[in-house]
Amino acid sequence: MGTDATQEPGLDDPRAAEALIVDVDGFEGPLDLLLTLSRTQKVDLRRISVLHLAEQYLGFVERARTLRIELAADYLVMAAWLAFLKSRLLLPPDPAEEGPSGEEMAAHLAFQLERLQAMRDAAARLMARDRLGQDFFARGAPETVGETRRIRYDAGLLDLLQAYARLRTRDDFRPYAFERHDILAIEAALERLVAILGEVPDWTALQRFLPEGWRGSPARRRSAVASTFAATLELAKQGHVELRQAALFAPIHLRRKPRP
Amino acid sequence: MSTEPDPPLFSAPPMPEQERMVEAMLFAAPAPLSVAELARRMPHGCDPAEALMHLRSRYAGRGVTLVRVGDGWAMRTAPDLGWLMQSERVETRKLSRAAIETLAIIAYHQPVTRAEIEEIRGVAVSRGTVDLLLELEWVRLGRRRMTPGRPVTFVVTEAFLDHFGLESARDLPGLAELRAAGLLDSRPPPGQGQAVDDDEDATPHGQSELFED
């Protein structure tokens, strides 16, 4: 594949360019890619040709497009910016134009690349240092002398932040409640019972009081039975209904308590 | 045991160097080390037993001494100085979820009343939780709120900032920042996004009072 890829703006080896594109996931953003591309110029980052670099990058994006490789939005934003920079660098400056000059923009990009490279070098030097637990060591054995023991409560900043984050994302300050999809609240069952009780003066099976839509699925049905039953107990306690069950596990019947 | 003045090539390191090695190993080891273990780690031809004797006399009468423990050797602080080490031996316990949440609310919303803490947590705050935080000196009483009942408020202390490595409570990240830092796992419930994002609005007593100076 990639045999037609002969035009390599700024890249000596077509396969290198190919590898760059295939590897695009391995780059940590457009600046990282630019830094990698800039190495092909084999010069000090301070003497880099930003125009050349911009062309290399645009070539890269163009090739990614022909290979139908989707680039993340920030790569495309950088491409647009570099295209703009390129035009500023190539065209004679327009005195009426506002904003920074092409040279200023190029200088800043060079600075960014140099700074990123410097931070990478610094990171490498840092990680290459003698390190605690690798090259030098702290006391291996905890001391166990004396009698007094103090209880220390351990909590890190992260625990604190996470606790707060947990609270604040929890339903926006309302007391925590489970998501109730298949649960008929007792309050709802009670409300319903009170409303329809007048229409059923005689003994009626509890099952018949289940609301529409709560009789089908077993989970919903169970919940509705339980809540409705609890509601009838409450109404019985208040003296509004009477309950009756012929035998253990037999259907439960209820009726409105006859007025004395 | 070598006694020559000029050690031949590939000979063991000089005795002061062997002493250094033994010293470092005993210091770093979690348990006493035997002469055989020391010898196994050291270059060929070393004499850890002799190095131990030198080291032992070097540490005689110092704040740290070389002691024999069964077959092994270990460094221990001098027994007469044990009283200095007392605060070293601390038993670490994890703060309960209730306590850490209460603490977080106080830190973010201070000065905050108990009722406000309960409103945010959605459950009653047990006396023990606040007592523990007071006892740890991470929390103290602030001014009374000038509202009916004049409830006491809670604020965090210097010791709290110290423990959590904060320069001030206003340096605690806001909710949007927590999210940006990847500390918010759960997405806000649908339709609540704005309210949750808007940190300042959601904290009438808290942040604004605390963070504006």
Place this chain on the structure above:
Amino acid sequence: MSTEPDPPLFSAPPMPEQERMVEAMLFAAPAPLSVAELARRMPHGCDPAEALMHLRSRYAGRGVTLVRVGDGWAMRTAPDLGWLMQSERVETRKLSRAAIETLAIIAYHQPVTRAEIEEIRGVAVSRGTVDLLLELEWVRLGRRRMTPGRPVTFVVTEAFLDHFGLESARDLPGLAELRAAGLLDSRPPPGQGQAVDDDEDATPHGQSELFED
């Protein structure tokens, strides 16, 4: 405590004794101790700073040395003997490139905001990167930046210094060269003049305070 006949009552113990005390405390302590912490545990009138100086020269060149870590002091094995301690070596989590770079940026540019880290790396700081550094306790929150939005800043910790064997953040490798080359300046993109002013307002809190004294 028994009263000795020779030293007058309530006077500080003689310096060799203070040295022993400091030696024992640092030896036993898992984390660096500051002069203030040492003083708090020692009898009234002691001078742990002087005792430290004596102790430091006593341990110079030995297998265990006295090192300075930020505000604290600790005993650590000599780095050249690390090869003897293979079995004590702790497996460290392999840090991602993003985490290592973020750590370096925080160390060299501290106090630094998340936006500045992203500007330097040219990419968003991924979820969990800062989280991980906080968890390792190599990074903590610094003061908020006095710019619009008052963003949170990050700084490195004493545990970071301890881990990398640094006395202070001023001893970061290559810091002077990077500064001289202007690579630690905050230089906003051209055309964002206003941001320059804001940033310059903020720098007095930052690098100068930390790195120059």
